[in-house]
Amino acid sequence: MKFSANLGFLWTDRALPDAIRAAKAAGFDAVECHWPYDVPAAEVAQALAETGLPMLGLNTRRGDVAGGENGLCALPGRASDARAAIDEALTYAQATGTGAVHVMAGFASGDEAHQTFVDNLRYACDAAAPLGVTILIEPLNRHDAPGYFLTTTDQAREIITEVARGNLRLMFDCYHVGRTEGDVVTRFADLQGVIGHVQFASVPTRGAPDQGELDYAFVFKAIQAAGWDKPLGAEYKTQGDTDASLNWIKTLA
Numbered sequence: 524m525k526f527s528a529n530l531g532f533l534w535t536d537r538a539l540p541d542a543i544r545a546a547k548a549a550g551f552d553a554v555e556c557h558w559p560y561d562v563p564a565a566e567v568a569q570a571l572a573e574t575g576l577p578m579l580g581l582n583t584r585r586g587d588v589a590g591g592e593n594g595l596c597a598l599p600g601r602a603s604d605a606r607a608a609i610d611e612a613l614t615y616a617q618a619t620g621t622g623a624v625h626v627m628a629g630f631a632s633g634d635e636a637h638q639t640f641v642d643n644l645r646y647a648c649d650a651a652a653p654l655g656v657t658i659l660i661e662p663l664n665r666h667d668a669p670g671y672f673l674t675t676t677d678q679a680r681e682i683i684t685e686v687a688r689g690n691l692r693l694m695f696d697c698y699h700v701g702r703t704e705g706d707v708v709t710r711f712a713d714l715q716g717v718i719g720h721v722q723f724a725s726v727p728t729r730g731a732p733d734q735g736e737l738d739y740a741f742v743f744k745a746i747q748a749a750g751w752d753k754p755l756g757a758e759y760k761t762q763g764d765t766d767a768s769l770n771w772i773k774t775l776a
């Protein structure tokens with residue numbers, strides 16, 4: 524198994540370039556992040572070059588987080604903010620060789636939000652295609668992100684079909700699927716054709732994967748048996764020191 528360290532949650536006690544170095548030292552095959560925008564892209568690119576790790580993904584900016592926003596791209600009337608966030612993410616991705624951008628929908632519902640998301644995703648995909656960047660959409664579970672526009676993998680698949688762009692894929696986060704839909708291995712098999720990246724954390728506590736109700740020994744074997752050989756994103760919250768949370772690699776890899 525290959526693993527990608529999600530530096531939005533792992534090694535958050537250090538600056539992003541040092542978190543990349545820590546992931547390399549811990550044996551990860553890749554890294555990914557959430558919102559790297561406070562760190563100059565050149566510093567991230569330097570740490571990636573030094574370690575040889577690829578950056579698999581980053582997210583579009585969420586908007587006014589203090590004001591309760593969690594993404595902009597499905598918000599009616601906010602197309603210019605959404606597209607500025609998409610442009611910013613693609614510029615950062617290009618400067619760091621990042622392979623994918625997760626376009627965050629935000630808190631919204633209804634037909635207008637749906638159409639807004641579809642239009643903004645087409646904009647993102649068309650801008651990303653010449654750069655060789657994949658666009659990802661990710662359903663978030665209703666416990667952690669109540670009111671988020673994108674809530675299920677079926678909804679995501681319908682949107683991917685409607686947007687009809689070859690570089691739009693699903694971020695299959697086993698944690699969100701486990702909390703909202705269950706049946707993780709069957710959902711993975713059913714959706715494999717539209718999946719662009721896989722993430723994981725324990726269910727329901729979002730901790731390391733060697734705890735909780737979801738048996739990741741089983742899940743990882745099934746994903747591997749299905750022919751998925753890309754790094755799986757370790758996107759879990761630690762109780763303190765990240766290095767002390769990594770025992771699962773020995774048992775689950």
Ligand SMILES: O=C(O)[C@@H](O)C(=O)CO
Pocket residue numbers: 557582625661663696699722758
């Ligand atoms: O699962 C998550 O929360 C993340 O993958 C993310 O991108 C931010 O919400």
Ligand SMILES: [Mg+2]
Pocket residue numbers: 661696722758
């Ligand atoms: Mg995720």
